[in-house]
Amino acid sequence: MKFRSLMLVAAILLAPFGAVFAQGQQPLFSTRKVDGTDNVYIFRYQGHQSMFVVTPKGVIATDPIGRYRPEAVTTYLAEIKKVTDQPVKYLIYSHPHYDHIAGAKPFKDAGARIIAHKNTKARLVKLQKANALMSSVVLPDETVDAKKTISLGGTSLELSHVGNNHSDGMLVMRLPKEKLLFVVDFIPVEGVQFRNMPDNGSPLEFEESIKKVIAMDWDRYITGHPSPGGRLGTKQDAKDHLAYLQDLSAEVRKAADAGKCIDPAMKEIKLAKYEKWGQYEAWLPMNIERYCYWWSNGY
Numbered sequence: 001m002k003f004r005s006l007m008l009v010a011a012i013l014l015a016p017f018g019a020v021f022a023q024g025q026q027p028l029f030s031t032r033k034v035d036g037t038d039n040v041y042i043f044r045y046q047g048h049q050s051m052f053v054v055t056p057k058g059v060i061a062t063d064p065i066g067r068y069r070p071e072a073v074t075t076y077l078a079e080i081k082k083v084t085d086q087p088v089k090y091l092i093y094s095h096p097h098y099d100h101i102a103g104a105k106p107f108k109d110a111g112a113r114i115i116a117h118k119n120t121k122a123r124l125v126k127l128q129k130a131n132a133l134m135s136s137v138v139l140p141d142e143t144v145d146a147k148k149t150i151s152l153g154g155t156s157l158e159l160s161h162v163g164n165n166h167s168d169g170m171l172v173m174r175l176p177k178e179k180l181l182f183v184v185d186f187i188p189v190e191g192v193q194f195r196n197m198p199d200n201g202s203p204l205e206f207e208e209s210i211k212k213v214i215a216m217d218w219d220r221y222i223t224g225h226p227s228p229g230g231r232l233g234t235k236q237d238a239k240d241h242l243a244y245l246q247d248l249s250a251e252v253r254k255a256a257d258a259g260k261c262i263d264p265a266m267k268e269i270k271l272a273k274y275e276k277w278g279q280y281e282a283w284l285p286m287n288i289e290r291y292c293y294w295w296s297n298g299y
């Protein structure tokens with residue numbers, strides 16, 4: 001017993017400094033192959049993650065996740081290199097939010113073609129002169145409107161715009177053969193929405209976009225932030241999230257009719273069914289705020 005404890009202490013002391021992510025006990029980054037696939041990987045760095053697909057003709061990567069940490073991007077490329085010598089041919093941006101897409105320069109320098117939704121490019125162009133953080137954002141080389149399929153080395157990746165949700169430049173990425181999706185930020189697994197759902201034009205359109213995703217042909221989805229236990233989302237998770245938004249909307253609508261929007265509703269409305277979900281305590285009031293604006297102020 002004593003010997004084992006000593007070994008444990010030695011292992012911790014000998015672990016490379018920085019290999020353990022300070023806020024938790026999980027490593028700073030990890031790369032894993034998605035179960036049941038031959039060539040689909042999840043790269044995680046701290047609290048963000050991306051999907052990459054390896055083919056005999058090159059790699060399709062997504063979101064560089066490099067805001068404030070260029071080392072995440074070089075680590076991402078190094079992790080891909082451990083799996084294959086093939087070059088990264090494409091880098092797909094899920095949506096324009098910097099925490100997911102800043103830092104793409106090393107990918108671009110390595111020859112990757114950057115693809116994003118047309119609204120993402122338009123947003124980034126507008127921000128270009130206004131914001132110092134934009135210096136670490138690389139503009140897309142090519143844009144997608146409603147839909148586009150990328151084919152490389154026997155793999156197809158379908159990029160779809162399903163409307164305005166967490167962003168009006170969101171692309172849902174689907175691997176038809178693997179029945180897998182990469183869905184960033186708008187369908188959390190067992191979690192409420194982010195704060196007061198900024199960058200969203202209409203919560204009802206948001207709900208419609210989730211219905212469109214549910215209607216697609218797929219079995220599991222990878223999220224842009226690690227889900228509980230690192231698991232993938234299922235259709236049931238997407239349906240549960242839609243139900244959450246619909247329940248929230250109905251409750252807030254009642255509160256709006258009773259004159260309780262915005263502040264009293266933020267304090268009073270509880271959705272006990274979802275109280276175990278991630279960020280329930282912190283962000284439910286702000287989710288309520290978003291729907292209060294919709295149902296009591298018309299925006």
Ligand SMILES: [Zn+2]
Binds near residue numbers: 095097100166185
């Ligand atoms: Zn986002």
